[in-house]
Amino acid sequence: MTTDSRRRDEPSGRPARQAILRGVAGKARFFHALVTSKIMRRTPPLFLYWFVTNRCNFRCSYCYGSFHSDQSPDLPTEVMLQMIDEMSHAGVKRVNLLGGEPLMRTDLGVLVDRLVSRKISVCVLTNGSLLGQHFEEIEQVDEVGLSIDGCEEIHDAIRGRGAFRALTRAIASLREKRITVVLTYSMVVGNIQELDFVMEFARRQGVYVTVNVAHGRVFGTEDVPVTRASNDAYRAALQQIIKYHERGYPVFRARRTLELMLRWKDYHEDTSEIPPTRDYPRCSFGSYAATLTSDGTLIPCFLNSRGSAGLSVPEHGFSRAWQHCRQMAHCTYCHVPCFIEYNSILDLSLPVLLNAGMNLCVRPLFAKPRDLEAR
Ligand code: SF4
Numbered sequence: 001m002t003t004d005s006r007r008r009d010e011p012s013g014r015p016a017r018q019a020i021l022r023g024v025a026g027k028a029r030f031f032h033a034l035v036t037s038k039i040m041r042r043t044p045p046l047f048l049y050w051f052v053t054n055r056c057n058f059r060c061s062y063c064y065g066s067f068h069s070d071q072s073p074d075l076p077t078e079v080m081l082q083m084i085d086e087m088s089h090a091g092v093k094r095v096n097l098l099g100g101e102p103l104m105r106t107d108l109g110v111l112v113d114r115l116v117s118r119k120i121s122v123c124v125l126t127n128g129s130l131l132g133q134h135f136e137e138i139e140q141v142d143e144v145g146l147s148i149d150g151c152e153e154i155h156d157a158i159r160g161r162g163a164f165r166a167l168t169r170a171i172a173s174l175r176e177k178r179i180t181v182v183l184t185y186s187m188v189v190g191n192i193q194e195l196d197f198v199m200e201f202a203r204r205q206g207v208y209v210t211v212n213v214a215h216g217r218v219f220g221t222e223d224v225p226v227t228r229a230s231n232d233a234y235r236a237a238l239q240q241i242i243k244y245h246e247r248g249y250p251v252f253r254a255r256r257t258l259e260l261m262l263r264w265k266d267y268h269e270d271t272s273e274i275p276p277t278r279d280y281p282r283c284s285f286g287s288y289a290a291t292l293t294s295d296g297t298l299i300p301c302f303l304n305s306r307g308s309a310g311l312s313v314p315e316h317g318f319s320r321a322w323q324h325c326r327q328m329a330h331c332t333y334c335h336v337p338c339f340i341e342y343n344s345i346l347d348l349s350l351p352v353l354l355n356a357g358m359n360l361c362v363r364p365l366f367a368k369p370r371d372l373e374a375r
């Protein structure tokens with residue numbers, strides 16, 4: 001692992017700014033590749049969700065997989081590195097690493113180093129519990145997404161004792177390095193009442209917050225019910241979040257995305273073939289974005305790829321797996337905010353692009369370490 005290019009080793013006073021500039025350059029490369037592809041009518045896989053492991057050290061009640069009991073082995077490091085080289089060649093510009101818990105992989109730093117060296121922008125989605133031991137592994141990433149469920153009592157009840165303290169420690173370490181932090185708050189029956197706490201907490205900590213309406217279980221076979229709240233409760237919460245957005249709280253998603261979420265008819269149905277409104281973004285997964293599962297299979301989307309099987313990248317190579325993925329069936333509309341937002345960006349929606357540009361480029365470049373707190 002090449003630690004000497006990491007943020008902590010750069011000359012005093014410059015590391016954070018250099019890292020932020022590198023992040024901005026990554027977003028510019030993504031945008032340039034997107035616009036060029038649209039003009040040239042090409043469809044490279046610009047963006048990937050990559051499940052780097054199925055293992056997880058938590059057992060959250062509303063988890064979308066049965067990761068805690070998953071014994072499937074991770075792919076070896078050499079195979080992962082080969083896949084990175086191939087995905088870079090195929091045109092991937094942005095990867096969100098997730099799991100399970102990605103930091104369960106002890107080679108995560110090696111993978112991040114290779115991704116960064118291939119000029120691929122990286123975000124890690126983690127429960128934060130292992131960051132203390134493995135902070136060095138992710139120092140080069142552009143953003144970190146951390147889960148939050150509410151105040152310490154609620155968060156620990158869902159995720160396990162000590163989880164909230166680990167979260168606050170993780171936020172402090174990331175803020176010190178000026179890595180952009182986005183808290184992910186998935187609203188379920190047991191924590192939807194925590195919205196005000198989560199918004200205030202994010203404001204005080206100087207980090208962004210994004211909200212999810214819980215979706216169904218997509219990995220694993222265990223029959224654990226997703227404790228979704230009622231449609232009315234979700235609508236009330238989303239209206240409240242839009243008000244927080246107006247008041248300048250650090251809500252990560254564009255107002256446009258929140259409004260589109262609000263127009264969803266039934267939050268107990270994750271997907272639909274009929275758009276709630278004519279201007280709802282159509283799915284770009286399978287044409288500009290995809291999911292790589294922990295065994296190396298490439299499919300359009302982990303939430304709904306209609307049961308059709310993708311090809312294994314280690315077996316068939318990334319380019320062939322992508323050609324196959326483009327032919328695979330999947331749904332066309334969903335209420336998941338990160339998907340709405342990625343689909344809007346891939347559709348060149350101006351309000352969503354501007355919001356992302358402000359949050360990920362402009363604010364990090366000009367913010368003092370505690371600027372968000374002053375909102
Ligand atoms: S931390 Fe994430 S992957 Fe692990 S059990 Fe909780 S929700 Fe599932």
Ligand code: SF4
Pocket residue numbers: 271283284285300301302303304305330331332333334335336339
């Ligand atoms: S609309 Fe697209 S992003 Fe949303 S669940 Fe379906 S396939 Fe996934």
